[in-house]
Amino acid sequence: MDDRQDLYREITDSGLVCLKSRLLDGSGVVDHFFTVRDGSVASDNNMGLHIGDDPGIVIANRKRVLEDHGMSLERLVVARQVHGDRVTRVDHCDRGRGATDHGQAIEDTDSLVTGSRGLALMTFYADCVPVFLADPRGRATGLVHAGWKGVALRNSARTVEAFHGHWGVDPRELLAVIGPAIGACCFRIRKDVADAMETAGLGAFIVHRETEMWADLAGAVCRTLTDAGLQREHIRVWPDCTCCDPKNRHSHRRDGEQSGRMAGVIMLK
Ligand SMILES: [Zn+2]
Numbered sequence: 001m002d003d004r005q006d007l008y009r010e011i012t013d014s015g016l017v018c019l020k021s022r023l024l025d026g027s028g029v030v031d032h033f034f035t036v037r038d039g040s041v042a043s044d045n046n047m048g049l050h051i052g053d054d055p056g057i058v059i060a061n062r063k064r065v066l067e068d069h070g071m072s073l074e075r076l077v078v079a080r081q082v083h084g085d086r087v088t089r090v091d092h093c094d095r096g097r098g099a100t101d102h103g104q105a106i107e108d109t110d111s112l113v114t115g116s117r118g119l120a121l122m123t124f125y126a127d128c129v130p131v132f133l134a135d136p137r138g139r140a141t142g143l144v145h146a147g148w149k150g151v152a153l154r155n156s157a158r159t160v161e162a163f164h165g166h167w168g169v170d171p172r173e174l175l176a177v178i179g180p181a182i183g184a185c186c187f188r189i190r191k192d193v194a195d196a197m198e199t200a201g202l203g204a205f206i207v208h209r210e211t212e213m214w215a216d217l218a219g220a221v222c223r224t225l226t227d228a229g230l231q232r233e234h235i236r237v238w239p240d241c242t243c244c245d246p247k248n249r250h251s252h253r254r255d256g257e258q259s260g261r262m263a264g265v266i267m268l269k
Pocket of ligand 1: 182183184185186187241242243244
């Protein structure tokens, strides 16, 4: 198990850079990618329809990266994220929801799971923690979005429970990849955030420097997953800080409300 060697850069047919996981590729059961900020693409390759960007540009950006991976807007399902812990199971009846109209996205959810083959799930990130999940036996896949609120709610554990509840997936077999998020180098937190993490039993991921506190959200999610029964050797944590890399990553902490959004996408083959 080597976190650093799991991540690789892919250049798609149309020349886009995406990030991918060797662990997920090796499972053979899912297709997946994570988009990056790219100054050569309109709106820096923003994937979010909910931040006031030109919808035509965002839809074109989504269409391009999906088609580069043999996917389509018609078979995409998008989440309307609220920093909660609700897990939503979707299937082919939901296909296309939120793909071109954010108002039609799956409401009030930060976790999408599916057992439907050929259905691409998409969630959005600018510092929050992306978690890709896959059952290596190919019964189900899922995506989680966890900011500090989701981390404190242990929403990735709720998602692991959904894999078990819906498909009987043993957490000890589940594969997880924790993608690019804001690191403890940049994520300075207030006392209320620290208190919420302490209450969740994740106080070990608060970093104290002089009089200030910082949080390691990716580390906290990794602990949440092992607490939920995953084996550490089945988890990869990409060594990356979104806030430290303005050229290649969108970051809400760095760029504010209008920051672009990167997308995580996963599809059961
Ligand atoms: Zn940083």
